[in-house]
Amino acid sequence: MTAASATLRVTKGHGTQNDFVLLDDRDGDLDLSPELVRELADRRAGLGGDGVIRVVASRRLPEGAAVLADEPSATWFMDYRNADGSVAEMCGNGVRVFAAFLERLGLWSDDxxxxxxxxxxxxVRRVAAPDGDGPWFAVDMGAWSVPGGADAVAAGYDAEVDVPGLQVARxxxxxxxxxxxxVVVLREEELGAADLTRAPLVLPVPPHGTNVELVVPLGEREVDGVVAGHVRMRVHERGVGETRSCGTGAVAAAMAVRTWAGSGAPDVWFVDVPGGTVRVTALADGHAELAGPAVLVADAEIDLAAVVAGRRP
Structure with missing residues (x-):
């Protein structure tokens, strides 16, 4: 299939209101150009979303073939693009929505x-939601790390961020x-004052850009007999802008606050974002697990000619 085809079937989904346009292109026939991604993600001339996620057989992409070499059971590849058309490594909320989409397509039924x-x-595995309202999806997000190493951990920082709306860099x-x-820690009143319609300035400038999380620690509470940390977060995503949620950002925020808290800090953290709440768990092997909802809200048929025309000045 090419972008010149008359129509394109898509699904709209979200994880804590981090929303995506989902494509079933399992055979890898679609020419998913940056222009097409921008057209689909446009909230006025397209369907709208923080990104576009394509289901494609791993063997159909060089990146997927590399994954298969390490894990033969990873037959499906999550081809994720930011709303600006740029290629991204992955998306934590998107992984959960991707899993729900595979389930809808009949491509996943195992544990x-x-x-x-x-x-x-x-x-990914299905888990019970803390409030009992429908299943959540839990994702082993892999290893997390502090690139600045022991010096950054000891100092508590390795960068400086100038956030529009706040008077001084942090x-x-x-x-x-x-x-x-x-990750930047703020007071509650500062979180609301931050202007994330503009990208924060990060120094040193990250070579590949960065997502910026603004977090307010909210203390600890007991949940199901386990002491859990609690933080509130806003995020400016690289290539997107402010979003209602960011799964990898929630992991980064929780692990940063846990690092700042030091020895004895909880392993489980609840992260409140504008779009809802997710749970982050630090695992014993140095990985982190992200759990939260995934919702598929609509199936649609896109008129590609109309979408392309809607982007023209």
Whole structure:
């Protein structure tokens, strides 16, 4: 299939209101150009979304073939693009929505799903939601790290972020979750004052850009007999702008606050974002698990000629 085809069937879904246009292109026939991604993600001239996710057989992409070499069961690849058309490593909320989409398509019914991403294999399982309202999807997000190493951990920061709307630049901690993040701690009143219609300035300038998380620690509470941390977060996503949620950002935020808290900090963290709440768990093997809802809200048929025309000045 090419972008010149008359129509394109898509599904719209979201994870805590981080929303995506989903494509079933399992045979890899679609020419998913940056222009087409921008047209689909446009909220006025297209369907609208924070990104576009394509289901494609791993063997159909070079990146997927590399994943299969390490994990033969990862037969499906999550081809994720930011709303600006740029290729991204992966997306934590998107992984859950991708899993729900595969389930809808009849491509996943086992207890665990191994799927390929540009950040490696991600494993997904269904879990009970804390409030009992429908199933959640839990994703092993792989290893997380503080790129600045022991010096950054000891100092509590390795970068500086100038956030529009705030008077002074703030120290920040870089966290890698398969994609780059920079986490800044604020007071509650500062979180609302931050202007994320403009990208924060991060120094040193990250070579591949970065997502910036603004977090407010909210203390600890007991959930199902386990002491859990609690934070509130806003995020400016690389290549997108402010979004209602960011799965990898929630992991980065939780692990940064856990790092700042030091020895004895909880392993489980609930992260409130404008679009809802997700749960992050630090696993014993140095990985982090992200759990939260995934909702498929609509199926649609896109008139590609109309979408392309709608982008013209």
């Amino acid at each position: 665990e799903l191994a799927l390929g991403t540009r950040a490696g294999v991600r494993r 120290p920040a901690l870089s966290v890698d979750v398969g994609n780059p993040h920079t």
